[in-house]
Amino acid sequence: MTVAEAVPEIEDLVRSWIEDNWDPNLTLGEWWQRLADSGFAHPMLPTNAGGKGWSQGQHMRAMRAIASADVVGPPPGLGYMLAAPTIAEHGTAEQIERYIPPILNGREAWCQLFSEPVAGSDLAGLQTRATADGDEWLISGQKVWTSQGNYADLGMLIARTDPDLPKHRGLSYFAMPMLQDGVDVRPLREMTGRTFFSEVFMDNARVGSHALIGQRGDGWRIANTTLAVERASIGGGSAGFAMAVPGSRADQFDRRVGDIVERSKKKKGGGYAPGVGSKLFERYRQLAQRLGRTADPVLRQEMIVLYSLLQVNRLNIHRGRERSQRTGGEGNIAKLMDSEINRQFRDVSLRIIGADGMLAARSSQTDPTIAEVVLNAQGPPIYGGTDQIQRNILGERVLGLPKEPGPEKNTPFSQLPRNV
Numbered sequence: 001m002t003v004a005e006a007v008p009e010i011e012d013l014v015r016s017w018i019e020d021n022w023d024p025n026l027t028l029g030e031w032w033q034r035l036a037d038s039g040f041a042h043p044m045l046p047t048n049a050g051g052k053g054w055s056q057g058q059h060m061r062a063m064r065a066i067a068s069a070d071v072v073g074p075p076p077g078l079g080y081m082l083a084a085p086t087i088a089e090h091g092t093a094e095q096i097e098r099y100i101p102p103i104l105n106g107r108e109a110w111c112q113l114f115s116e117p118v119a120g121s122d123l124a125g126l127q128t129r130a131t132a133d134g135d136e137w138l139i140s141g142q143k144v145w146t147s148q149g150n151y152a153d154l155g156m157l158i159a160r161t162d163p164d165l166p167k168h169r170g171l172s173y174f175a176m177p178m179l180q181d182g183v184d185v186r187p188l189r190e191m192t193g194r195t196f197f198s199e200v201f202m203d204n205a206r207v208g209s210h211a212l213i214g215q216r217g218d219g220w221r222i223a224n225t226t227l228a229v230e231r232a233s234i235g236g237g238s239a240g241f242a243m244a245v246p247g248s249r250a251d252q253f254d255r256r257v258g259d260i261v262e263r264s265k266k267k268k269g270g271g272y273a274p275g276v277g278s279k280l281f282e283r284y285r286q287l288a289q290r291l292g293r294t295a296d297p298v299l300r301q302e303m304i305v306l307y308s309l310l311q312v313n314r315l316n317i318h319r320g321r322e323r324s325q326r327t328g329g330e331g332n333i334a335k336l337m338d339s340e341i342n343r344q345f346r347d348v349s350l351r352i353i354g355a356d357g358m359l360a361a362r363s364s365q366t367d368p369t370i371a372e373v374v375l376n377a378q379g380p381p382i383y384g385g386t387d388q389i390q391r392n393i394l395g396e397r398v399l400g401l402p403k404e405p406g407p408e409k410n411t412p413f414s415q416l417p418r419n420v
């Protein structure tokens with residue numbers, strides 16, 4: 001049994017810490033700092049990186065305990081979700097010390113600079129170049145789909161450092177400062193009405209050599225850590241606590257935390273993409289009852305499909321947490337389940353409100369979450385690697401099926417056919 005497994009009652013620990021530390025009159029900056037100092041902000045991180053070395057299951061229990069205590073949760077976003085675990089695993093002691101504390105106290109927000117216009121599924125085919133220039137790297141190229149790029153202080157960047165090596169071997173991973181002349185972030189508006197992602201143009205942007213994470217040429221391996229964490233986090237769902245936007249650009253540190261909690265309670269039920277889980281299922285079941293729709297046999301069947309998907313996903317996540325039962329594909333399966341659950345929520349919700357679905361704009365009278373669920377459902381099958389790519393990974397890496405045909409593995413990137 002590990003020390004982490006021997007933790008007595010996680011919920012009790014968290015609750016008693018909150019009792020001693022929560023004060024609605026604290027500023028957000030003060031509260032996030034307390035949470036970071038306690039190790040409860042991100043308990044799954046190792047102790048040398050500000051965490052408690054807990055398992056994912058223990059981490060989620062702590063997050064649910066925070067959520068149920070009606071306090072502001074740790075700083076959300078891609079720094080917390082992806083950069084911190086990646087740097088904790090691959091960074092030097094100096095890098096851990098430089099990058100992780102400002103993630104945990106919310107002072108710095110991050111984005112993920114992976115996808116490019118011609119490199120999404122074929123991520124290793126990316127073309128952004130990093131060229132050594134004395135003690136720095138010069139970065140030129142374009143990224144796209146950069147979630148929260150317009151709030152980020154830093155970006156997890158993968159760039160090509162050696163075009164004459166095979167494509168997976170010529171990549172390196174950097175922590176790139178976003179607030180500099182060579183970086184131009186252009187926000188894109190989605191059909192949801194929000195501006196969640198941006199395109200990012202880099203023209204001789206500068207990154208110090210100290211910001212190279214891992215070795216030169218090791219970028220693909222490190223990016224795979226980020227991607228694995230991403231899949232598992234997307235499929236694992238969220239605890240659902242009151243949140244605020246981290247980072248120097250959002251600059252929300254002087255807000256009173258009590259106000260953030262109150263505002264989040266008022267917002268519950270509309271205005272933002274709601275968590276697609278059992279709470280939302282129960283809400284739609286009640287809506288179907290209220291609208292007299294529960295006798296419709298097709299709707300009943302679709303709701304049972306949705307309920308079953310939620311249960312199967314829950315069990316798959318449990319299996320992923322038990323080392324002895326893992327197959328290695330749980331993260332990919334959870335990611336696929338998340339896509340399916342989002343689609344099924346979309347279809348069920350439209351079936352409940354029937355013809356009103358044609359008018360289901362933001363002003364939907366029946367339930368304000370429906371328009372959000374319907375419009376948002378197109379994203380999950382794409383982000384974090386599409387459904388098809390998850391199936392390819394399961395086939396090749398878990399089931400051991402032959403790889404897709406393609407150019408010989410050791411072909412230098414510079415000699416591969418280009419899709420330009």
Ligand SMILES: Cc1cc2nc3c(=O)[nH]c(=O)nc-3n(C[C@H](O)[C@H](O)[C@H](O)COP(=O)(O)OP(=O)(O)OC[C@H]3O[C@@H](n4cnc5c(N)ncnc54)[C@H](O)[C@@H]3O)c2cc1C
Pocket residue numbers: 111112113114115116117118119120121122144145146147148197379380382383384385386387388389392404
């Ligand atoms: C809401 C949202 C947020 C995102 N946020 C980020 C972010 O913060 N940072 C970031 O770097 N990226 C982000 N992405 C990008 C995302 O990772 C890519 O969109 C995704 O990897 C697909 O790449 P692509 O869009 O280039 O599509 P393509 O790779 O061009 O794929 C097009 C279609 O072809 C299929 N296809 C491609 N190759 C194969 C194959 N070998 N076998 C079978 N089918 C295949 C795909 O499944 C897809 O249906 C985000 C995407 C979305 C929707």
